[in-house]
Amino acid sequence: MISLASMCGRYAITTPIEAMREIFDAVGGPEFQPRYNHAPTLMAPVVKTVPIFDKGERTGHRRVIDLARWGLVPSWAKSVDIGNHTINARSDTVREKPSYRGAFRHHRCLVPADGFYEWTTATAEKGGGRKQPVWIAPDQLAGFAEPLFAFAGLFDIWHSLDGTELHSYTIVTTDASPSLANYHHRMPVILDRAGWETWMTGTPAEAAALMRPHDGPFRVHPVSTAVNNVRNDGPRLIEKVDNPDAPPPKPKPVQGSLF
DNA sequence: CCAGACGTTGTT
DNA sequence: GTCTGG
DNA sequence: CCAGACGTTGTT
DNA sequence: GTCTGG
Secondary structure (H helix, E strand, O other): OOEEEOOOOOEEEEEOOHHHHHHEEOOOEEEEEEEOEEEOOOEEEEEEEEEEOOOOOOOEEEEEEEEEEOOOOOOOOOOHHHHHOOEEEOOOOOOOOOHHHHHHHHOOOEEHHHHHHHEEEOOOOHHHOOOEEEEEEEEOOOOOOOOOOOEEEEEEEEEEEOEEEEEEEEEEEEEHHHHOOOOOOEEEOOOOHHHHHHHHHHHOHHHHOOOOOOOOEEEEEEOOOHHHOOOOOHHHHOOOOEEEEEOOOOOOOOOOOOO
């Protein structure tokens, strides 16, 4: 039996930017290298809406892809340090927390991802508490509508003392859906295409109604612990491994030990 | 009034 | 920025 | 999320 | 144990 795992603290975003523009009906966004091991504090694409003005009149809005840093830094922060603790925002308190409430009212965005990782902890009798990473992705063969996820995100803009602008984001979390509860009790909020526009441009109440567990269907399989180290990257990280319970490599014997 | 926090995960 | 604690 | 650091003196 | 960096 598997218990507890982590949260959405690592994911993959490898879909080419042109494909993302098409899927999200968005403009902009720089080229970027595919990332199979996207981690907090790194930059990744987010989708936001910006108003369109014509002769001073607001005539509508359009979707734009931007890069932002994972770990939300509120506009009032004195430093980026807070971003180490704001990679996720709990959906049940996001409207009250000082770090998130402003962004929830005015800066909701989509966070594209091909899938995400969780680290499950095997029970003592099975794995002695080792953490096993698993890969979770949309199962299109089983009916998931999109080739990638759109996480519900919030962004903000922070100005450093020298005036540099930092765009940053966080991923909203909720309780795990039934199909993922075996791996962990929390999960990121995933939005279907039908919810994208409302999440970004609806009222706060309308957006809040979208913050609920998505029940897939998902593909889930164990992957190598190579993903643990953020310096590792590449498609092999999401490949299924067959011996997830194999013990970790033995530490090298130390010369001069008592044994 | 000023000073200080402002966050998430998972923990026996 | 805005709220809480002292 | 995990990995890795976590300290001081003085020093060409 | 706890914080920083990626």
